[in-house]
Amino acid sequence: MDKINTKLEILADAAKYDASCASGGAGARKAKEGGKGLGSLTGGSGICHSFTPDGRCVSLLKILMTNYCMYDCHYCINRISSNVQRARFTVDEVVNLTLNFYKRNYIEGLFLSSGIIRSPDYTMEQMVLIAKSLRLDHDFAGYIHLKTIPNASAELQKQAGLYADRLSINVEMPTPASLAKFAPEKNLNDITGTMDHLKDSIAESRAEKKAPKFAPAGQSTQMIVGADPTPDTDILKTSVKLYDDYKLRRVYYSAFSPIPDASPVLPLKPAPLVREHRLYQADWLLRFYGFSYDDIAQGAKDGMLSLDHDPKVAWALQNRHVFPVDVNRASKDMLLRVPGLGIKTVARILHLRRQHSIRWADLAKMRLPLSKLKAFITLSDYRPVMGLLDGVNLAATLKNTQQLELFSGRT
Amino acid sequence: MKNIILPPVPEFDAWRRAARDALAQNIHPSEITWNDGDDLFGAGTVAPAPISHAPRTKVPSDFIDQARQAVCHADPGRYALLYKMLWRITRENRALMQWTTDDDVIALARMVKSVRRDAYKIKAFLRFREVGEKPGHFIAWYEPEHFTLGLSLPFFTTRFANMNWSILTPYISAHWDADAQGLTLLPPQSKDTCPDDDATEKHWLTYYSHIFNPARLKPKAMLAQMPRKYWRNMPETALIDGLMTGAHDRVQDMISKHKA
Numbered sequence: 001m002d003k004i005n006t007k008l009e010i011l012a013d014a015a016k017y018d019a020s021c022a023s024g025g026a027g028a029r030k031a032k033e034g035g036k037g038l039g040s041l042t043g044g045s046g047i048c049h050s051f052t053p054d055g056r057c058v059s060l061l062k063i064l065m066t067n068y069c070m071y072d073c074h075y076c077i078n079r080i081s082s083n084v085q086r087a088r089f090t091v092d093e094v095v096n097l098t099l100n101f102y103k104r105n106y107i108e109g110l111f112l113s114s115g116i117i118r119s120p121d122y123t124m125e126q127m128v129l130i131a132k133s134l135r136l137d138h139d140f141a142g143y144i145h146l147k148t149i150p151n152a153s154a155e156l157q158k159q160a161g162l163y164a165d166r167l168s169i170n171v172e173m174p175t176p177a178s179l180a181k182f183a184p185e186k187n188l189n190d191i192t193g194t195m196d197h198l199k200d201s202i203a204e205s206r207a208e209k210k211a212p213k214f215a216p217a218g219q220s221t222q223m224i225v226g227a228d229p230t231p232d233t234d235i236l237k238t239s240v241k242l243y244d245d246y247k248l249r250r251v252y253y254s255a256f257s258p259i260p261d262a263s264p265v266l267p268l269k270p271a272p273l274v275r276e277h278r279l280y281q282a283d284w285l286l287r288f289y290g291f292s293y294d295d296i297a298q299g300a301k302d303g304m305l306s307l308d309h310d311p312k313v314a315w316a317l318q319n320r321h322v323f324p325v326d327v328n329r330a331s332k333d334m335l336l337r338v339p340g341l342g343i344k345t346v347a348r349i350l351h352l353r354r355q356h357s358i359r360w361a362d363l364a365k366m367r368l369p370l371s372k373l374k375a376f377i378t379l380s381d382y383r384p385v386m387g388l389l390d391g392v393n394l395a396a397t398l399k400n401t402q403q404l405e406l407f408s409g410r411t
Numbered sequence: 412m413k414n415i416i417l418p419p420v421p422e423f424d425a426w427r428r429a430a431r432d433a434l435a436q437n438i439h440p441s442e443i444t445w446n447d448g449d450d451l452f453g454a455g456t457v458a459p460a461p462i463s464h465a466p467r468t469k470v471p472s473d474f475i476d477q478a479r480q481a482v483c484h485a486d487p488g489r490y491a492l493l494y495k496m497l498w499r500i501t502r503e504n505r506a507l508m509q510w511t512t513d514d515d516v517i518a519l520a521r522m523v524k525s526v527r528r529d530a531y532k533i534k535a536f537l538r539f540r541e542v543g544e545k546p547g548h549f550i551a552w553y554e555p556e557h558f559t560l561g562l563s564l565p566f567f568t569t570r571f572a573n574m575n576w577s578i579l580t581p582y583i584s585a586h587w588d589a590d591a592q593g594l595t596l597l598p599p600q601s602k603d604t605c606p607d608d609d610a611t612e613k614h615w616l617t618y619y620s621h622i623f624n625p626a627r628l629k630p631k632a633m634l635a636q637m638p639r640k641y642w643r644n645m646p647e648t649a650l651i652d653g654l655m656t657g658a659h660d661r662v663q664d665m666i667s668k669h670k671a
Contacts, residue, residue, distance in 0.1 A: 005617050012621035030569050040570040047535050048636065050647055052623040053655050055632025062622060100611040101618075103549065103574060104539045257626035258665040268669060270626060348511055355509050362512040 004097070010087040014067040014078050015113055017259070018170075019222055019252040022046060023059045023108035023143040026165040026217035030141055037139030039102060039109075041165075046108050046143065060111040060145060061101050065089055065127055069115030073183035074263040075172065075227050075256065078115045082261045088117075094130045095138065102142050109143030109165075110134070116149060124152035124160065131163035143217075150190045154197055158214075161201055166217040166249070169194050171242070174235040178228040182265065195219065195246040202247070218249035225279060226271020227256040231303030233296070236282055240293050243286075253279040278305040285311055288343060289336045308399045313339045316376060317398070320389050323376045327363075328353050339398070340372035372398060413438055417490065419448045420583055421482040421558050430494050434468060440498050445490035468501055473508050481522045483530075483558045492518055530559040534566050536641050539576060540609035549576040552605040553644060560585060568594055579605060612646055619647040625658035626665070 023046030031037025048057035066088035067078040077084055089097075098110045112130060116123050127146055134140040146164040148157060161167055169191055173179040176188045198219050205214035221242060223235060239251045255276035256267070282305060285291035289312070299306065299314025306314045316323065316339050325334050327349060335346045345368060352358055357380040363370060375388045375398075388394070415429050433443060478493050496515050500507045510516055532555075539549035549571070553560075560580050567578065568587060577586045579600050586595045633651075642648035 002613075005614060008614055008617050009621050012618050016622050016624045031572065033572070036573055038571070038573060040566075042534075042566065047531075049535050050619065050645065051633040051637040052619065053630050053633050053651055053658070054624045054627040055629030056624075056627075057636065058619065058622065061618065063618075097614065101615060103571070104541070104609065104611060104615070105534075105537055105551070105571075106615050255627075257624065258662055258669065260665055260668075262665065262669045264669075266669070268666060273627060273629070351509060352511050355506065365512045365517060 004093060007087040007089055007093070008063070008097070010085050011064045011067060011089060012062070014064045014084070014115075015062045015111075017077065017254060018062065018111070018113060018147070019056075019254045020145070020168065020220055020250065021048075021057050021059045021062065021111070022166070022217075022220070022250065023145075024217070025249060026143065031139050035139050037141060038099065039140050039142035041108075041141065041143060049106055049108065058106075059108045060143065061098055061107050061109070062111040063089070063094070063097075063113075065094065065112060065114035065123075065130065066117055067115050068117050070118075071116055071183070071185045073172070073186065074265040075182055075224050075259075077259040077261075079263065081263070084261060091126065091129050091133060095133050098134060098142075099138060099140065102140075107142075109140075109145070111145040111147075113147035114149070120149045120151040121153050121156060124149040124156040128156060128159045128163065131160065135163045145217075148194055148198070150186060150194055152194075157194065157197060158201065161198065161205075161214040162212055164215055166220060167198055167215045168220045168222070169198075170222045171238070172222070172224055173228060174223050174225075174230040174238045175228075178230060182227065192246070195221070195242075195248070199246045219246070220248055220250040220252065222252040222254055225253050225255050225276055227266055231300075232275070232279060232282070232305045233293075233300050233303040235279060236286070236293060236296060239283060240286065251283060253283070272307065274307050275305070278307065278311060282311045290333050291315070291337075309395070310339075312337070313372075313398050317395055320394075323389055324378045324384055325376060326378050327358050328380060338373065338376050340369045340376070413443045414446065415443060415490075416446045416448050420561075421447075423479045423482050426478075426482050426490055426493065430497055431468065433494065434497065434501065440491065440495040443491070443494060445487075445494070447487065470497065470500060471505065471508055474500060477508075477519055477523045480526045480562070481519055483526050483562060484522045485557045486522065489522060492522075526557050526559060526562070529555050529557045530562040532641060533559060533563040536637070536645055537578065538645060540606045540612070542606050546574070549574055550579065550605045551576070552579045552602045554581055556640075558582060564594065577604075616647055616650060620650050620654055623654050625654070625661040628655065628658050630655060 024044055026041055028041055028043030030040040046059055048059050050058040052058060064078070067084065068086050068088060069078045069080055072079045072081050094110070094112065101107045102109070112127055114123050114127055131144050131146055134144065144164045145166040145168065146160050148160060148167050148169040150169060171188070171191055172186065173182055179186055179188050198215065201214045202218060205211045223238065225235065235253070242248050242251055253276050255271040255273050257270045282296045285296065286293065295315050296311055298318050299311050305311055309317065316337070325338050327335070332346060332350060335341055335349060336343070341349070345366065348366065349358065352362065359379055360382045363373065363379070375384050375394055378384070413433065417425050417429065474496065481489050481493060492515065496507065496519060499515065504510070507513065508516060533553055537551045537553045539551045541547040541549050560578065560583060564585055567576070571587070572592065573589050575587060575589050577584060579602065581599055584597045584600045586597060588595070
């Protein structure tokens with residue numbers, strides 16, 4: 001019997017509920033020349049080495065060090081009261097698996113998380129040993145993401161940041177009340193306190209050129225969506241706070257889905273994946289499209305984002321008076337508000353309109369979604385027909401399902 | 412009519428020299444046929460391009476950057492398109508590249524996009540297998556859609572600088588010697604040179620099937636990023652059908668146990 005294989009089954013199963021598989025943002029890097037080192041970072045957004053039928057990319061070896069855990073968080077497959085099979089990797093086993101996978105070009109690196117055993121410090125120390133061994137014993141230059149253990153000592157966090165490209169700590173639930181209910185041993189202040197520490201260490205290392213690198217790809221977090229009744233707008237309010245206060249690189253949303261041997265506290269029904277998708281779209285609008293929290297909330301109903309319309313369309317439907325937008329004259333900010341125009345398209349439009357006036361045929365050649373755009377724009381040879389923008393049918397014609405996969409590759 | 416034969420494995424400089432000569436002689440794009448040579452390393456069929464003495468024409472750098480990628484495209488019409496655009500840039504409109512809805516500019520942009528994607532997918536989807544005593548030799552068989560191995564090689568020589576490896580494709584093979592830190596390009600080798608198993612591969616397959624979440628089936632999202640044309644050289648893709656068929660029952664099982 002192959003012991004590693006059995007452990008891998010259990011500890012990959014236990015790790016799949018973490019959405020992040022990002023392996024970019026840490027800059028370019030390679031192993032020391034002339035040494036025995038292995039690996040590089042390309043400096044871009046990382047490479048997706050495979051995709052599973054859940055549409056997620058496989059970029060990292062994402063495993064738990066162990067799924068034994070002292071805590072009893074209801075949403076978690078590894079909580080102490082769950083009867084799942086348990087396993088624990090040794091430091092060397094994780095190191096060897098990572099190197100062997102990496103050498104075959106399966107992965108960009110390691111994403112290591114863990115259940116809490118003995119104490120937060122003991123657990124964190126073991127995880128740091130793995131990262132340290134990869135970096136120092138093997139001169140491994142690939143990507144390392146460590147899940148920080150809440151309440152682990154500042155000294156251990158400091159060490160983790162020296163070896164890891166990214167650190168993360170999950171807030172898990174969007175409100176303190178839900179955290180108290182679903183994760184009785186966890187405390188929001190501990191989590192945000194750790195984030196605050198990490199934020200300072202990251203900023204210090206960035207400010208000082210000669211300072212040792214500390215988590216160059218920054219920190220991220222994850223919230224479970226749909227296990228508790230918190231509405232979308234409150235979830236996004238938490239996200240805005242996390243981005244602003246702790247300078248997080250990413251907030252991940254994970255639609256609650258059934259887990260083996262689930263706690264009776266959990267709902268029976270999985271949250272719709274489209275809800276998670278809408279949250280990612282809103283998150284994108286907040287960070288890259290100049291939308292404010294209030295803009296997003298305007299398009300929501302009873303605190304919930306529309307499942308039928310993406311949040312940009314939902315906002316546009318509430319703000320028809322600002323349309324149609326003149327593609328040849330509008331500001332960049334305004335173009336970014338037009339449903340159907342993305343960041344790249346807007347850049348192309350700005351470029352093109354310096355050369356000549358843009359016409360309907362140009363948009364067709366750019367393969368833009370014309371049926372979505374037509375109510376919201378004017379061109380030198382096009383105006384929407386009377387009533388299109390104010391018509392009662394507009395909302396119905398803009399319902400779409402084909403966009404659902406849009407953000408799926410970006411986990 | 413002028414007939415220009417370029418090396419079967421595209422070299423940007425060979426095209427550039429030929430194009431510069433033709434431009435200096437004022438040969439209209441409709442007066443040239445461009446061909447790929449068919450004999451990879453054999454002598455004779457491909458006349459070595461003469462060192463051009465034609466005056467250098469200044470051309471916008473974004474055209475050169477895109478042309479460098481586009482010559483790697485498998486479309487036999489790529490050289491003619493590039494020359495036509497070069498002609499238009501030098502004779503008609505130096506700002507042609509900014510006219511992003513011009514048909515030629517669009518055609519070139521599509522070629523470049525396809526080449527970039529292909530070069531990216533090699534880095535993503537190529538799988539090494541190890542042969543021999545450890546540390547062994549790592550061998551991969553890969554079938555790019557275009558002539559993109561060359562564009563991807565710096566990635567492999569950097570990332571795997573201290574491993575001995577070979578990458579075999581249907582049109583060329585690349586071999587890296589870790590001790591010498593040297594790369595050798597050779598004619599293609601049979602796919603059979605690549606071993607059909609590897610000690611770590613079964614762990615990879617285990618990992619792939621266990622990191623999959625059956626409660627979130629989204630095959631379209633998977634296929635958008637990893638279309639079937641890539642599957643045949645990726646060992647884990649053999650598991651996909653089974654994982655998809657079993658997903659529904661696994662989820663129902665979890666839900667019914669939850670109720671009980």
